[in-house]
Amino acid sequence: MSVPKYMAWDPTGNYLYVPNSGNGTVSSFTLGSNGALMQLTTTAVTGSTAPLYVAVSPNVSYLYVLDGAGPLYAFSLLSGTPTAMIPTGTAPTGMAIDPTGSLIAVSNGAPDGEISLFTIGSTGVLSPQSPLLTTAGGQLQYVTFYNTF
Numbered sequence: 001m002s003v004p005k006y007m008a009w010d011p012t013g014n015y016l017y018v019p020n021s022g023n024g025t026v027s028s029f030t031l032g033s034n035g036a037l038m039q040l041t042t043t044a045v046t047g048s049t050a051p052l053y054v055a056v057s058p059n060v061s062y063l064y065v066l067d068g069a070g071p072l073y074a075f076s077l078l079s080g081t082p083t084a085m086i087p088t089g090t091a092p093t094g095m096a097i098d099p100t101g102s103l104i105a106v107s108n109g110a111p112d113g114e115i116s117l118f119t120i121g122s123t124g125v126l127s128p129q130s131p132l133l134t135t136a137g138g139q140l141q142y143v144t145f146y147n148t149f
Contacts, residue, residue, distance in 0.1 A: 006094070010056040010077075015040075019051030019065060026051060026065055045073055047085060053094055058101035062124035066095045066106060074124050083124050088116045094142040103129075107143040115143060 002022030009016050016029040016037065025044050029037040045051050050068035057064070062083070065073040070092060074084040089108030097104050097120070104126065106116040117129040 005051065006053045008054045008056055010060050011058050012060055015056075017054045017056065017063060019045075019054050021050040021052055021068060024048040024051060026054060026063070043075075043080070046082065047071065048073060052092065055095055055097050055104070057097060057120065057124065058099065062120070064095065064097070064104060064126075066092050068092065072104070072106060072118070072126065074126055076124060084126055086118065086126050086128065089114045092116075096142075096144045098145040103145070105143045105145065 002020045005019045005021050007016055007018040014030060018027045018029070020027060025042050027042045028040045030040055032038045045065050048065065048067045048071070051065050052068040053066040055064045056062070061077055063075045063077050065075065066088070067073065070088050070090065071085050072088050072095070073082060075082050088106045091109040093107050093109045095104055095106045102120055104118045104120060108114040108116060118126040119129060120126060
């Protein structure tokens with residue numbers, strides 16, 4: 001791994017995904033029988049310069065990788081292939097998927113603390129909401145969804 005950033009477990013708790021901002025990759029791990037992490041793969045995120053954050057869809061079908069330079073990448077975990085690359089706001093700092101798996105929010109730190117919102121299609125493809133950016137103010141670092149279930 002090269003400069004690991006904000007990792008995420010899949011919803012089943014079986015796989016850990018770690019973005020490596022130093023080399024534009026994402027590493028995947030599983031837990032061994034003794035609780036030690038066992039590395040499975042390291043995959044290049046083509047076009048990414050600094051993967052910062054990862055999130056796994058609630059249905060464990062898609063991995064979303066947020067690049068510190070702005071794009072958001074989508075990957076099918078079933079086939080391992082990229083499904084999309086979509087721009088976000090300036091200087092993204094975090095992201096979250098809502099509990100239903102239908103929305104992704106991205107916090108953007110500059111210039112005015114904005115949030116980008118995307119719908120997640122049934123094939124994992126992201127579509128920007130209108131308006132794409134909503135000003136929240138301040139220097140955003142993270143974003144989350146409030147679970148009311």
